Amino acid sequence: MTVRNILLASVCATLMIPAAAFAQPPAAAATTAPLHDQLHRLFHESDEAYLKRNPVYAIFRGDLRYADHLGDFVSDAYYDAERAAGEDDLKRLRAIDRSKLDATDQIAYDVFEWQTVNALNNLTPEMLALVAVRPIDHFTGFHTFYPGFASGQGAAPFKTVADYENNLKRHKEYVVLIDRSIGRFRQGMQSGVVQSKMTVSNMIGQLDAIINQGVEGSVFYGPVSKFPDGISPADQVRLKAAYAAAIRDELIPVHTRLRDFLKNEYLPVARETVGIGSMKGGDIVYRAAIEQLTTLPLTPDYVHNLGLSEVARIKSEMEAIKQKVGFKGTLAEFFHYIRTDPKFKPTSKQQLVDGYYAIGKKVDARIAEQFSTIPKTPLEIRYYEAYREKTAAGGSYESGVYDPKDPSKNRPGVFYFNTYDLPSRTTPGMETLYLHEGAPGHHFQISLAQENDRLPAFMRYGGNTAYAEGWGLYAETLWKELGMETDPYERFGGLDDEMLRAMRLVVDSGIHAKGWTREQAIQYMLANSSMGETDATAEVERYIAWPGQALAYKIGQLTMSRLKAKAQQELGAKFDPRDFHAQVLMTGALPMTVLEKKIDNWIASVKAAK
Structure with a gap:
């Protein structure tokens, strides 16, 4: 599967982390800069703010400035900050005259706009009332993502003493996040928006597996089971003790709290049915998910019939x-x-x-x-x-x-x-x-x-x-x-x-x-x-x-294959798969409408070239 990074993408989707903008070097002051520089200054400033609010994403990119934090996910303050940032980004973007940008910057403009609008659509109070109260499931969520991330085999680095100590600090925020997730589940119990019994049973099994690892057998103990060069013997002894204590006193207890809550309180009121359409507001969630994930305004019936044909x-x-x-x-x-x-x-x-x-x-x-x-x-x-x-x-x-x-x-x-x-x-x-x-x-x-x-x-x-x-x-x-x-x-x-x-x-x-x-x-x-x-x-x-x-x-595949066939037909002997693949790949992940516009422009430019 995958996501961008597939594990992180699944986490972001569950926690409603918006696809915000990321870095270019700062340009001159926006009041006097050319439009290109204004646009890229917006990208840079949006990115800097996003990484500070979402430090785990920065770690995946090798940016360790905020590596002693995991993030303030699931809280009302988090969602409010993401919404405010998106609204400000969109206001600044639309103050830039797109028609006066070059073709490359127009693509960047369109992608940034799509991502920001999409993020804001998922951060409305109405949507959060249907999604935020189901903070984790057996396929996505921090309880599936974080153990691997913190295991010594994932994205979190373990090369210095500071890396090891940052991980201990992140553990404390993870504990808060899991307890906060229980609170969100309770809100859903009150509003009647709950997960399916099947999903809850699977989560209980996953948590049992993590709890039953014990202390030294825990995936969280992995980083101290083998140290890199440069960690002194005294630090190794100290860190082993600290990691064992964190697992024993913080991580096993919080996973036990979540498991017991799910088993004893949440499972009895969970949905018998598995489809989101049977949940209160589920039809709204599903149609929004289709548009968000396919980047196209498709109906469930269209998708179903296309599948039968394929x-x-x-x-x-x-x-x-x-x-x-x-x-x-x-x-x-x-x-x-x-x-x-x-x-x-x-x-x-x-x-x-x-x-x-x-x-x-x-x-x-x-x-x-x-x-x-x-x-x-x-x-x-x-x-x-x-x-x-x-x-x-x-x-x-x-x-x-x-x-x-x-x-x-x-x-x-x-x-x-x-x-x-x-x-x-x-x-x-x-x-x-x-x-x-x-x-x-x-x-x-x-x-x-x-x-x-x-x-x-x-x-x-x-x-x-x-x-x-x-x-x-x-x-x-x-x-x-x-x-x-x-x-x-x-x-x-x-x-x-x-x-x-x-x-x-x-x-x-x-x-x-x-x-x-x-x-x-x-x-x-x-x-x-x-x-x-x-x-x-x-x-x-x-x-x-x-x-x-x-x-x-x-x-996505049918769209790309259709665009390739179109390019082959219109360009004939001028078609080179290496050029086509470069057009698709070298500007990152584009919404399907933006990709189609880009390929159409490329076809026209190749045809016009002598």
Whole structure:
């Protein structure tokens, strides 16, 4: 999956963190500066204020000025500050005459405006009354994000004594945030806006897993289980004791408080139904989520019917593969064959790690044929940690940092894959998952934007789900150009992954707008793909937790594929995929309407060139 950084994006979506603007060097005073400088001064000042209000986002970018704080999330004061900042940003932006900006600045203007308006739409009192009172779920929220972040294996750095002490300070704010979340849940209980019982049960299980780790076995103890060079023996002893105390006296108790509240008070009043449409105000939430996440004003019915059409198309291609390999049974029987035959089963977690690295080498050999710029940020491959693997997606990407001016900040991007219930996993589809999460998928999309310091930082680090996940799925369509999926079973795996994204249109809208049950959605996915029941269950429970997010993949990909086909048709021999991909990637994540306008302008400029 992923988000911009997929883990952080999920957290931001749940906590209503707006996609604010980020850095360019300050320009001259706005009263006398040219319009370009006024615009970029706005970007810079908005960014500086945003990072101070949202320090965890700064840490992901390698900015440690506020690293002793986590953030004042979930509070009324936080939402008020975000709303006031957005209103001020929009007022300043609209005081700049867009028509007098050059083409590049017009794109920046449009993206900034879209992000700010979108953020403000989600910060109205009416929307917060429906969303803020459901502060976490089993797929997004700080209780799923923060343990990995603070584990010593995530984005939080552990290179100096100050880093270790900052983490202890963040723990205290995390405790406040979790207790504050309980308060928000109580507000929802009073207003009748509550999570589903299924979601609550999953959260209880996640919290049990964290609590049961104990102290020295805790994911939070990870940073002091191994120290970097430069931490003195005396500091190591002191920090080990401090970390153990924080886990014993602060973190285990707050997770226990949340678990007990959810189990004893909240679960009995939670919704029996899983669709957001059955919740008070749920239809408003779902329609807003569709527009926010796809960046287009689509209706649930349109999305559902588009999904049915795509499922039928992909199914016909699957039938062709079945015939090619000589399988004599039905497509449903072919799905069962791939799910169950031992030759499609991984033998170990390490086999999968090695397999993904081998796939990466094959992609690297051909990637320059399609892309003119390759990320400098390295890519690592890991499987999910035990505490989160059960409810995690099949794969995800966590962004890295590349700073040539300060290499100490650097960290690789990470492609995570899921090994929970390993016997239920299958190997067809490994190539397409790598294309999506690794290269040229999220790793390219996120890293190339972040490494392009000519962009204002809201275009380097900001984003939207339709672009990010649409690009990941579009990257899968490059299998032939990159010499992948030459084995028919791997190609079937590619179709199976595309089918997953098409089924999401049907299932997400079915659950949240048409009253589908959890079991109905799982059975639909099993009937139309070779997914195992474990994966299908995790997928459906993800859609229940995060309405609308799963729609963005196919909507974004179909938009990008349509724009590519348009460029190929209009440019003919002048079409170069490297130029097209540069147009899509090198200005960061654009809303679909802005991307389409940009590609149309590029096509016109290429046609006009001699």
